[in-house]
Amino acid sequence: MNAPGISSEHQADNTVVRVSGDWLLSNLANLAPAILPALPAAGTLLDGAELAALDTSGALRLLEIMRNAGADPQQITHVNFSDTHAAVFELVARNFGDSMIVALPAREGVLAHIGRSSLANWQHICGTINFVGKISHQVFQLLRHPGEFRSQEFIAQIETVFVNAIPLAFAMMFLMGVVFAYLLGIQAEQYGASIFVVDGVSLAMSRELAPVIVAILVAGRSGAAMTAQIGAMKVNDEVDAISVLGLSPYNVLVVPRILALLIALPLLVFIGDVAGILGGMLVAERQLGIEAFAFIARLDQVLPLKTVLLGLIKAPVFALFIGVIACRMGLTVAHDAHSVGANTTSTVVQSIVAVIIINAMFAVAFVELGF
Template sequence: MREWAEFTLEGEGDSRVLALTGPLVVSSIGKIDVPLREIDGKIDRVDVTGVTDIDTVGAWTLWRLSRDNDARIDGCSEKAQRLIDAVKESKGEGGVRPERAGVIERVPEAVGDLVVGWGHGSVGVLGFLGATLVAIGNLIRRPSRFRSKAFVRQAELVGVSALGIIGLMSFLIGIVIAQQGAVQLKQFGAEIYTINLTGRLSMRELGVLMTAIMVAGRSGSAFAAQLGTMKLTEEIDAMRTIGVAPVEALIVPRMMAAVVMMPLLGFYAAVMAIIGGAFLANFSLGIPFFTFLSRIQEVVPITDVWVGLIKAPVFGLIIALAGCYQGMQVEGNAEEVGLRTTLAVVQAIFMVIVLDAFFAVFFSNVGWA
């Protein structure tokens, strides 16, 4: 049974004696710490004859009582006196909080830390991508090591399970494009060109872009959370211990699933957006539903389809890379899982938009405008 420190206070006025008994150590002194701080008036003497054990915390408590009350300490053992003397000599001269630097110093320092962090992150991502490519090369040389069941499972999660939400989102976006386009084109009596606007914009840009953003928020975050939790619970370390390469078993199936499923999802989203536009045109513009769809085949060049299909796997690679990389960086505690998951989504969406702008300029320069 644990023994607690105790105290008694005897005497009156300026001749009061505080007698401490029991162990004055960190595990037993907590019971009397608050009552000792609440004692009113001065203490003339502190008697520690009954103290059975003492550590640095107990010595600091005795020195504080002596300092605050200008009291002497009686009955100290050699160990207690040595600790009290050591505590007396250790004085901290620094403030509790460091002085905050001025704005002129803080802003460049924060910007510098951010730039350095970006540099380190870029190097880490490149190294992670290199390790993944090496793992893919090993799987090409030894196809039997490829985890086909894991790939099929991830393809189902990334692609098949997302058909509902992506289809609904794309259908509504097609309605919005057609409605807003028709309002503007109506001023020039060119409502018929709503078909061109909806078809080309869906196939070339918004179909694959909105799909990538949805997949980043849905599957990219899942990759980061799953791998981060496995890292936190040391499952990945256990895999290494039994001779299983985590990159081959966990990273490659997720990346391949994202790269393979993104073109299919992007094309599906573009088709659903066109159907949404045709649905609105049928009721608002007087353009029959099937006339709208047949006209799409004439006004949308095949190059627009290829542009969307070329961009989609690159977006899928970026999303999977960001999610898996951030998940593998989790360390320390559960809060890190949430932080890394957020970073994975933000980085994936940011890079998707940047790459989409690059592709827009690139395809315009090569004549696929």
């Protein structure tokens, strides 16, 4: 295969551009940097006597080179072309102008943007409701036929969601307790009320901080992992393979993960309560001089069991929302890697927003009920 070549020469009445070699898509990489002198817009002859082969890609590249030199593609006259080469060249020349048109993105008005976003949100809400309905139906089916429950998958998810998350949850809440007690102790010490650090740390950790922060941790760690796992299975057609085998993807993939979250999150919140209080106890002893036994004695007075239970009650609700969001976003992944990443990010954002909103609703409800 001969490398494509191009040259030009000026004659008395016009300019002649000569092409040679094989102008084929597979051979264009061998084309030397084509530098033509300025060509007139009209009156350019294209001599193809030495042209060995030509396809549409080669003809398009040839016309681009001549256009960049100043020639009008519609005013080029080709000579010494074979019938086949002439037909290819004429076809590309006729459509050359259309191929250079770049469609500008349509500018969307504010109202159109609001309407499109509202429609997308409505479709997302309807899809979530439909997803919850399918899960509920699957749970009722499992209650009727307990033998269909995927116990091994459930145990594997418990290990992933709960056991492997214990060190991270404990460390995060321990440090949170240290920081909270340190900042609170600086203020309390000014008024001689250092002992009230015990009240603030224990109540804040058990009622608000541990449930919310541990839920956000689980959303970013386990929720994102669930979406990525299910999404990767969707891309690899493994979800379709489960259906072909006569199994329910909801039974195999969704229900074990949601149940694992429902069990793991309350336990992680309790561990977070303990870790946060231990962190506060450490700071109280080192910074404020409150001994461990005095801290524990005060803790027994100011931390009722009801407060701890109020924090633990939130955890299953957080877990249910995180699990539903994560699994649904995983099953709605399209067959490309970009969709997996986008849905994983969306899972984290939706889960965190849901946790914050639900926690605010719990706070208002508890106050109204007198808890």
